[in-house]
Amino acid sequence: MTAEFQHPETHLLQADVRTVASLLSAAADLTLVVDGNDVIDDLSHNLDQASSGGIAAWRGQPVESVVRGSSRPVLKKMLRSAREGDPATRFDVNHLLEGERDLPVQYSAFSVGGGQTVLLGRDLRVVAELQSRLLVNRQSLERNTRNQRQAEAHYRLLFETASEAIVIVDAVSGKIREANPRAAAILGFANAGLSGRKLSALFQKHQQADVQAMLAGVLASGTPVTLDLSGGQDDRGLTLAAELFRAGDLRLIMVRVSQPDAASGREAESDLGLDAIVRNAAEGILLTDEQGKVLWANESFLGLAGVPLAAHVVGRAFGDFFQWSGIEQDVLLQNVRMHGRVQAFAGTVKGANGQTTDVDLSAVAMLDRSPPGYGFVIRQLSPEGARQGRGNSDLTRTAENLVEMIGRVPMKDLVRDTTDVIEKMCIEAALNLTGNNRASAARVLGLSRQALYLKMNRFGIASDE
Known part of the structure; x- marks a missing residue:
């Protein structure tokens, strides 16, 4: 949003040409005066010496010769807009300095009569550097997040495939946080049904006090404790080995559950008659x-x-x-x-x-x-x-x-599923074309990133962005 002077003819009437030139030089990092043939008549700048080398030689050169080829369409549009009297708009242009260095500048262009156009520019290198740092930090964060997810997946796989029966218990409340499938099978519960239950509640009443004492002893001493629950009415013959460990601020107890006859039980799997x-x-x-x-x-x-x-x-x-x-x-x-x-x-x-x-x-x-x-x-x-x-x-x-x-499937289902196949193929092709860059793939497909993510999840498409 911009606001212009309401009465410049009253307040700025006494300003002479040199005063106006000084104002323009002070207001902009780089000021160019371009004639009707797009040649630089004059210029001024407030850039540091390291960045300004060669800029003074721009006088008398076509303005297109001092910008990157990718910025020339923007430059032409800016000059045409100023000469046609359109409201001032900011345009980003990349200048080419000595040593193939870039000078990004944001310009506003004004026609001053006599075929001349004044370009007032702001140095964008600080902004570009901040954007570059932000991009590097974002990529680093994404890498760390991806590594963390991979580590979590490896932990989950090892935990669930471990031959030992393992139960993770909150040391303070005595409630189960996690249990692997082997532990759930030995304790006689569905895997999801163990979370949130007290460990002692899984055993008979005369054994619950012993289990609670074991957990309290591990928490108090910090040393491993083993509890033998064989004998009595419980014919499972279980042995619990508890050990305290920390996960951040949490104090957890890992309980290994062993069963003397577990090996023979694992071997007694159903035989479907397959050789x-x-x-x-x-x-x-x-x-x-x-x-x-x-x-x-x-x-x-x-x-x-x-x-x-x-x-x-x-x-x-x-x-x-x-x-x-x-x-x-x-x-x-x-x-x-x-x-x-x-x-x-x-x-x-x-x-x-x-x-x-x-x-x-x-x-x-x-x-x-x-x-x-x-x-x-x-x-x-x-x-x-x-x-x-x-x-x-x-x-x-x-x-x-x-x-x-x-005749077997409704036509609307045939059309829907065929459309799904085509959409999936297009998404996979776009991801391959852009090297698994989701943002670029979304632009290629004409979708928002959120819409692309939803479709990828729907079709089960994985990406290693």
């Missing part, structure tokens, strides 16, 4: 029921999906582990039902930590077994095969199977 070749196959193998709920998965599939334990897969819909639309899953299952088997169905496995892997799926119907269901073999594509095979496969596969789905 060692299937269990140890390099390809991922899934068995599902007719509704697509996972019944069994081998180790190779767990590795592809980034899932530490088979228990985290069993009972979930197999489509949860693939990056595709609902129509693609329907097409795959429909073809398996109709033909008994499907080969080379392209897909992408989405891992628990955001990574994706291009794969080929083969499926077979197993309707004569109990319970009836399907078997899937998932083969990871090599990087060369992924580049050659993916391309427009999502769109092509949707188009090829569109006719088969007519």
Whole structure:
């Protein structure tokens, strides 16, 4: 917002030419007087000696010759606007100094008659330096945040896959903050059901006082304490080993829960009649029921999906582990039902930590077994095969199977899912084009950054910006 003098003819009437020139020189860091042919007639500046080298030689040169090529369209627009009498507007121009150095200047242009235009400029180097520092600090913050997230993901993976049963307890309240799946299985609770419960409440009444005394002893002494709960009415034969540690300002107790017969219990897993070749196959193998709920998965599939334990897969819909639309899953299952088997169905496995892997799926119907269901073999594509095979496969596969789905799926669902495939492909192409720069990708796609983030989350697209 600007405000101009209301009565300059009254208050500035006595100002002579030299006074006006002094005012212009004092008001601006760099002042240029440009004639009607865009040649610099005169200039003044208040720049330091290190920055002003060569500026005096600009007199008599075309003004375009002293600015960067990228700034010339802005310069022309500024001069044209001033000569046409448009309201004063600020324009950012980059000058070229000796030694290929830049001098960013913000100009306001005024026509003073006789074909001459006065450019009043403010040195923007301090602003540019502050912006540069802000950008460096922001990038450093983003790197630190990314490293922290990676460390948290590594901790979470180690915690959940540890063979030991571990419970993290608040030292003051005695309430459980975290427990890994192994501890939940030994204690006989769902993993999510342990958080917020008192550790002592998980045991029989005659054992609760001992558990509370153990926690109090660890907190008071700071030394590890072991409690044997075997014998009595509790036939689990548990042993608790508690140790105090700090996490910032929090005082926490790590309790290791051990069970003498745990090793034999782990070996007594259900046998689905699969031989060692299937269990140890390099390809991922899934068995599902007719509704697509996972019944069994081998180790190779767990590795592809980034899932530490088979228990985290069993009972979930197999489509949860693939990056595709609902129509693609329907097409795959429909073809398996109709033909008994499907080969080379392209897909992408989405891992628990955001990574994706291009794969080929083969499926077979197993309707004569109990319970009836399907078997899937998932083969990871090599990087060369992924580049050659993916391309427009999502769109092509949707188009090829569109006719088969007519009559089985409402048309609005067909149109919606096909549109989703196209949107996803455009976002992935924009991210590849811009080197995973989300801000640039959003500009390429004509979206706001927030809209791009929402669509990436919707389609399960990960980026390492």
